[in-house]
Amino acid sequence: MGSGELPAVERRWLERVVRATIKIEAVIEVRPDQDSISSSPSVLSNAEIADRLASLAQLLSSQKENPYKVKAYQRAASRIRNLSESLDEMVRDQEDLTRFAGIGEAIASAVREIVTTGTLGKLEKLRAQVTPAVASITSHPRLDPKRVIRVYKKLGISSVNELRQRLESGEVEKLFGARMAQHIRQGLIDVHAMLLYYADDLSAAIEAFLLGRCAVKRSEAAGDYRRRVDVIEELVFVVESDDFPGVVARMQRYGGRTPLISSGKDHALFSLSSGILLRLQLAGKGDWGFHMVACTGSKFHLKKLTAATGPVRELESGKFKSEAALYRKYGLRYIEPELWEGHDEVARAKAGTLPVLVSAKDIRGDFHAHSMSSDGANSIEDMADAAQERGYDYIGITDHSQSLKIARGVSAEDLWAQIRFIDKVNGKLRGFRILKSSEVDILADGSLDYPDELLKELDYTVCSIHSRFALTREAQTERILRAMDNPYFNILGHATGRLLLKRPGYEIDIERVIAHARQNGCFFEMNSSPDRLDLSADNARSAAAAGVLISISTDSHSTGELDLIRCGIDQARRAGLQKADVLNCRPWEKLQRLFRR
Numbered sequence: 001m002g003s004g005e006l007p008a009v010e011r012r013w014l015e016r017v018v019r020a021t022i023k024i025e026a027v028i029e030v031r032p033d034q035d036s037i038s039s040s041p042s043v044l045s046n047a048e049i050a051d052r053l054a055s056l057a058q059l060l061s062s063q064k065e066n067p068y069k070v071k072a073y074q075r076a077a078s079r080i081r082n083l084s085e086s087l088d089e090m091v092r093d094q095e096d097l098t099r100f101a102g103i104g105e106a107i108a109s110a111v112r113e114i115v116t117t118g119t120l121g122k123l124e125k126l127r128a129q130v131t132p133a134v135a136s137i138t139s140h141p142r143l144d145p146k147r148v149i150r151v152y153k154k155l156g157i158s159s160v161n162e163l164r165q166r167l168e169s170g171e172v173e174k175l176f177g178a179r180m181a182q183h184i185r186q187g188l189i190d191v192h193a194m195l196l197y198y199a200d201d202l203s204a205a206i207e208a209f210l211l212g213r214c215a216v217k218r219s220e221a222a223g224d225y226r227r228r229v230d231v232i233e234e235l236v237f238v239v240e241s242d243d244f245p246g247v248v249a250r251m252q253r254y255g256g257r258t259p260l261i262s263s264g265k266d267h268a269l270f271s272l273s274s275g276i277l278l279r280l281q282l283a284g285k286g287d288w289g290f291h292m293v294a295c296t297g298s299k300f301h302l303k304k305l306t307a308a309t310g311p312v313r314e315l316e317s318g319k320f321k322s323e324a325a326l327y328r329k330y331g332l333r334y335i336e337p338e339l340w341e342g343h344d345e346v347a348r349a350k351a352g353t354l355p356v357l358v359s360a361k362d363i364r365g366d367f368h369a370h371s372m373s374s375d376g377a378n379s380i381e382d383m384a385d386a387a388q389e390r391g392y393d394y395i396g397i398t399d400h401s402q403s404l405k406i407a408r409g410v411s412a413e414d415l416w417a418q419i420r421f422i423d424k425v426n427g428k429l430r431g432f433r434i435l436k437s438s439e440v441d442i443l444a445d446g447s448l449d450y451p452d453e454l455l456k457e458l459d460y461t462v463c464s465i466h467s468r469f470a471l472t473r474e475a476q477t478e479r480i481l482r483a484m485d486n487p488y489f490n491i492l493g494h495a496t497g498r499l500l501l502k503r504p505g506y507e508i509d510i511e512r513v514i515a516h517a518r519q520n521g522c523f524f525e526m527n528s529s530p531d532r533l534d535l536s537a538d539n540a541r542s543a544a545a546a547g548v549l550i551s552i553s554t555d556s557h558s559t560g561e562l563d564l565i566r567c568g569i570d571q572a573r574r575a576g577l578q579k580a581d582v583l584n585c586r587p588w589e590k591l592q593r594l595f596r597r
């Protein structure tokens with residue numbers, strides 16, 4: 001790309017700017033393999049195998065097949081997409097595929113058939129049986145055939161092209177609502193991003209492949225992933241190797257086939273089958289620290305850093321074995337990577353006033369968890385046991401309130417009974433407490449979904465919006481402010497309702513909401529669901545700056561989901577939150593006072 005003479009950092013900045021262009025080039029023309037180690041094009045990549053299984057799942061679902069069977073194929077497809085081993089090679093070497101989780105005998109034999117014949121008899125048979133309209137969507141395995149066929153029928157269309165046109169004209173949204181439009185948009189458009197939560201497994205698999213199969217001596221994840229950015233478009237690894245061309249050649253065999261987009265003597269860029277990019281940066285012992293900083297810091301961080309240290313060239317030739325050594329040389333304290341965003345971290349590193357970021361050991365309980373009383377999978381006692389196993393002092397049970405019928409909202413009468421039940425269970429517990437709570441819907445007019453005399457009996461409330469997302473920014477903001485005026489409002493659940501990579505949140509004036517929360521003694525939630533992470537890091541930073549405490553909550557719908565707290569902690573750290581900023585780093589005795597307004 002004509003940037004070979006630029007220093008590494010500037011080159012990367014330039015490359016970020018042209019990333020969009022690179023992606024387009026990648027689609028049009030993938031460079032031919034340059035090395036004899038590279039796989040031959042006849043090898044099926046894991047992505048291609050996964051596509052066929054996903055298409056089969058889609059057709060089975062359109063035939064109203066057993067939903068468990070459909071799910072099994074869907075799950076297998078998404079597992080296979082992230083595997084580092086080439087299934088094609090494994091089949092040819094007659095290896096056992098069932099050693100992978102999610103691949104049973106039926107799916108293993110389907111994979112063998114795909115590899116040996118290039119297709120799947122069952123899939124072809126179904127394709128021949130279904131209407132041309134259904135067959136047309138099998139090239140977009142993420143589309144739900146039942147929903148799309150409904151749209152086809154109503155609009156009188158039968159092809160994906162027509163579907164795309166009706167989507168762009170806004171007709172789909174007008175007739176079927178925003179959710180349907182989102183589903184179709186997602187199904188039709190290639191996604192070039194993934195949730196951080198899913199990137200964890202992928203990153204670990206790539207690192208293992210680099211060390212085990214590419215003869216890399218040392219490898220460390222950098223980039224947005226290391227800063228724990230919630231949505232990842234590119235994974236970056238800094239690697240040490242005596243044979244970088246060999247590493248680049250072997251990496252192209254990851255997952256069967258991973259196309260190389262561009263490469264130079266010390267860097268390479270690949271297109272992963274999951275849709276995101278993979279970048280490798282070669283480094284040696286002497287410049288490891290420099291490359292880790294340069295490959296991890298955001299553009300804004302690097303700008304502020306070089307303003308304090310002098311130009312990039314100087315850093316690159318500085319022989320820094322570690323990041324700490326680089327910072328030390330310029331009189332800066334070590335800055336945790338989550339903060340490398342270009343806010344005030346460089347100035348604070350200089351002044352020695354960096355925050356001590358909140359961490360897992362500081363968390364004493366969870367304020368947002370559902371039980372079988374509404375849409376959770378486990379009983380109240382099971383949730384309490386699971387919280388105790390994690391060393392917590394308390395867990396709040398926040399089942400949905402009566403209006404949210406779709407999530408089996410709890411009637412007022414049943415909530416009264418639940419309160420008495422929890423009192424009884426608490427009577428038998430030592431050193432642990434189940435908190436009586438509810439995720440109370442904020443109704444369209446800003447009132448809460450239970451009468452005050454019932455809310456009064458709860459230890460605290462989480463109040464959330466689950467309906468009427470389309471209100472204007474002004475009306476939506478007013479709705480939340482009115483709700484906060486209720487003296488039994490404590491924590492605002494998932495403040496904007498966003499679902500990452502699925503839908504933007506409803507619009508609110510966050511500054512007004514923060515000011516009102518501060519004035520009324522209300523709190524925010526950092527919802528830890530990997531696709532919510534709501535508050536965003538920026539909003540959490542603003543709330544904390546205004547002195548509003550934030551609860552890091554999982555919104556668990558099963559015992560296992562309590563572990564998602566780590567995702568919320570990551571996001572809280574990106575916001576610079578310290579233990580003192582976080583509600584559930586406090587013991588219950590202190591919280592009780594905070595919740596009584």
Ligand SMILES: [Zn+2]
Pocket residue numbers: 439464466493494
């Ligand atoms: Zn909710």
Ligand SMILES: [Zn+2]
Pocket residue numbers: 368370439555
């Ligand atoms: Zn919830």
